[in-house]
Amino acid sequence: MIPPDPGPGPVATRREFFRRGLRAGAAIAATGGLGAWLWNRHPPGDFGRTQASDPRKDFAVRAAGPRMAIATGRDRAAMLRRALAAMGGIERFIGRGDRVMLKVNAAFATPAILGATTHPDLVAELARLCRAAGAASVIVTDNPINSPESCFELTGIGAAARASGAGLFVPRQGSFRAGTLPGGRLIRDWPVLDEPFAGVTKLIGVAPVKGHQRAGASMTMKNWYGLLGGRRNQFHQDIDGIIVELAMLVKPTLVVLDGTDSMMTNGPTGGSLADLKATNTLIVATDPVAADACGATLLGKTFRDLPYLVRAGEMGLGTADFESLHPARVPAQAS
């Protein structure tokens, strides 16, 4: 409603004019103060200033075709060598001058014998094999939220990387870049590990087989969770959804799934040797979905027990029917 025209009013005195001016000034100052008080000086990752980039990371070697090998035994390094040989040799995937990243699982500051993290023997052997295949550099990384330096050191991964001539990249706050996954529902304007990928030409994920309280199992696909920064624990509310999106995010050159000892209970942290079962298997594959579907069997499950594997298969992110890849089976006595 438009207010009625007040008509000619009394002329204000000088005192009245200053009084009104003072009130107006106070109101403006109060409004400004309120705005300053409510202003968020630390917006989420300062993402508002930049357009979120496409965070997808594709390092697949399509010319090699889908390949998979399942080795059995107890010696991780020997199983790795045999599995790679059965897939045509590491040279099929790593070439001269490649800059290789090994994405390990270093999520917890626990000793390697507890099986909660990537075993240092695999890190050392993979780094050595990559260098032998002509890789110009190998870096090892993960993003443990709590005490990353302790995680790398107490798991033995840091020492293994140094001993094999690989670099160790410990993320810091500036190592992430806002990314929005095309077609993604959860990874939107989210900090994704970026800095160590500069110049990287090949990516290998290396993870242990573990039961997981929420996801059912933690294997190579869940391992990409370490590429996420920020308060990522909220993704646990849709753990299957985020694992599927991580499979959309990352296309690795290879994945190595270590089921030498599988964490059957109390995963993903474990804590006791009693949580482990000797399953004597190491899986190497170009397809993380196939690798995890095979790894699920070590936990007494099938891919149908893990909704993220079912969804990833339906979305064409890989095949849960790992037998369709005709995996090379490399028994222990073959070495």
Next chain:
Amino acid sequence: MANLCSPFGKPCGVSAAGSLYVLRALDGIATHSGMQHSKARSPGPGERAIAACSLAVLAAVLAGVCIRQTRFDPAVMMSAGVPPAAPAQAMPGLLEKWPAGLSPMSGAEAFSPGTLSDKIDGKADLYLSAGFVSLKDQRVALAGGAGSWMEMLVFDMGLPANAFSVYSSQRRPNAADAGIADYSYEADNELCLVHGNYYVELVCSDSSDPARRAAETVARAYVGATAVAEHANMGAEQALFPPEGLVAGSIALVPSDVFGFDRLKNVFVARYRDGGNEVTLFAANRGAPDEAAKVAAELRGFFVADCGGRETPAPPAPPGAAIFDLGGSFEAVFAAGPYIAGVHQAPDRESAQRWLAVLSRRISGAHP
């Protein structure tokens, strides 16, 4: 409607009328300054257009804010919690004085419900659903242990029952009673105990004898140095389970979503050998007979409506008991006094009926 800025004693909120008041206020100041206008006038078309444009811009901003807020944006949620860096808090050591031969490798850290998953990732749900309050942890080195070390994790679970819940649900199958505090066991490289409302894990980097002895020493030192409120143990509920056939160490307290039914909480369960099979017995004190009967009725409904179960002929005892066939696996439930109890995943109806009778007699004997 906002009423923030009228020096003329009139509102100047976000409305067409308010805009005109503002224009008139400016007009009044200009008049007083002797710039022009010997008499007041109605706002002109230009002024009305400016007011309308201002309101349109404000409306667009409001609509934009509303649309944006309806979309889940984890990046915005991220800013609402604890700062991403250094979520754990440094604090004094878990023991004022560590036993001889042990030296802290670092200061202790503390985690809240909001940061627990930073430490234990997907296992956080287990603790959060059981009433987790806080976690403090610290690592100590073992002198002469060739690199051996131990991590001590102290979970404050708020109540002794909550602490027993997480303790019992993680008990390892090869655990041996450690004889420390309310409940305790050793399994390979680990010693776990319940002391009042605290659940404590001592995880050694190896399972050597020196490491295990050190864990035991630390456990005793912690219990001796940590006062807890006087509390009753959970012996009364555990005594309801018959000893014959009981799988050792299998009694556990499940805090929530028992058997997938969200109304069934804080239930004691125990596993039993039944020939070549295993069955689970369960019992929970609901405080009053009415409440126990109500939950039992809801559970019966759950078996039929949500699990596709078929009720079989009523067993002879106890009164009001029911047995359901869930496609070859049998569930039984009854209420007795303040207790709801029953049998879970019996291999056949006879087994369910037999265990139902045994459990019913135990409960009647304990609470006639």
